Amino acid sequence: MDDLxxxxxxxxxxxxxxxxxxFGLTVLLSGSSLVLYFLSSQRSATRxxxxxxxxxxxxLFYMTLRNRTF
Incomplete structure (x- = not known):
């Protein structure tokens, strides 16, 4: 039996x-940035x-390089 x-x-x-x-990590990062932008009271992007x-x-750049080499 294989272990974890x-x-x-x-x-x-x-x-x-x-x-x-x-790709899921990219969507999670960009989505959380978008949610933080809409929830903040400021109308400019924070750090x-x-x-x-x-x-x-x-x-995404890493994914592009990784998929080009294989």
Missing amino acids: GNRVFYWLTDETNVTILL VEFGLLITAMGV
């Missing part, structure tokens, strides 16, 4: 799963919102 570590390793070796996971967007763009 082996199952996670085999799940993460599949490129489709890794791509879905990274946290800007940082979340920059991180989401960084993950």
Whole structure:
């Protein structure tokens, strides 16, 4: 019987799963930035919102490089 570590390793070796996971992270980061923007009383982006967007763009750039090499 496989333990949890082996199952996670085999799940993460599949490129489709890794791509879905990274895309989900990007959606989560950009969505949280959007929610924070609409919930704030200011009508300009804060450092946290800007940082979340920059991180989401960084993950997308990494996904682009990763999918080009395989």
